[in-house]
Amino acid sequence: MTKRFRSGQVAVDGVELLVPRGAVFGFLGPNGSGKTTTIRMLLGLVAPTSGAVELLGDAMPGRAADVLPRVGALVEGPAFHPYLSGRANLARLDSVDATADPRTARARADTALERVGLGAAADKRFRQYSLGMKQRLGLAAALLQPRELLVLDEPTNGLDPQGTREVRTLVRELASDGTTVLLSSHLLAEIEQACSHVGIMSRGRLLRQGPIAEVGAGGVSTVRVSATPSTVVLAAQVLERMGLTGVLVGGADVTAELGDAAAEDVTAALVRSGVAVRGLAVTRPNLEDTFVALTGEGFDVAR
């Protein structure tokens, strides 16, 4: 899908997002990269300029009435009533859900409040909630009913470290119950710890997507050999003879790109040639390296 705003800005540019059922899909990208706009299109809150959306196998927004009850969403916080308590706000949302049994409304609200750690603050007015508590209430609203798919836009925004951990645990629990979760974040650690799949957005484009291990492993592994001052040059020659590239000597260490070579073969060749090997370490690129390589180091938002 593509979204061009009236200003002419293309916020989402030909994104084809594939979220497998049962996955916890981390939608990662710097501020302004188009994550929220993509999510809003998925949920039928804004129409794509071109392209089509399928949610749980059904076309959106055409089948929205059938599909949306099976989807829980946290997008820019639902409109809560400032003078009602957290519990009363949930009751209000629950009462407009035609599929919800009114006799069990109270239990549903209480369970959802407990799950997000708002049990003790259930009777406090919304306007007295902190940012993190408001965010938790938004999550509770998405959890009122069991859902097949949960779409959470920056769910840990404004949460303290405990809250962040709780959300992570909650997402894992939901996933183990079979719920598919699409979760956007600009926080790498959060995605790495909570997700099975990842999609990386930058400037409106989806640069990479797939299982985390595959996306993270896209870069180049490097090897660092610690030798002795008298054998380090020999070590560099051995690595070059093996066809390794980017060989660099620094002090008694030599580093190189590992490429297709196996670390054990490198070790054996070094020892055979008489290099005094004090240590050998292989560094594999992680998701952070891949993310920075794809989206750039810069701190400024793209536009």
Ligand SMILES: Nc1ncnc2c1ncn2[C@@H]1O[C@H](COP(=O)(O)OP(=O)(O)OP(=O)(O)O)[C@@H](O)[C@H]1O
């Ligand atoms: N209604 C709108 N009209 C015009 N431009 C918009 C509108 N909504 C978003 N944009 C622009 O589209 C781009 C993508 O914004 P979007 O909110 O989708 O990014 P995001 O990845 O969710 O960022 P963040 O992490 O900061 O929430 C931004 O440059 C933003 O200014």
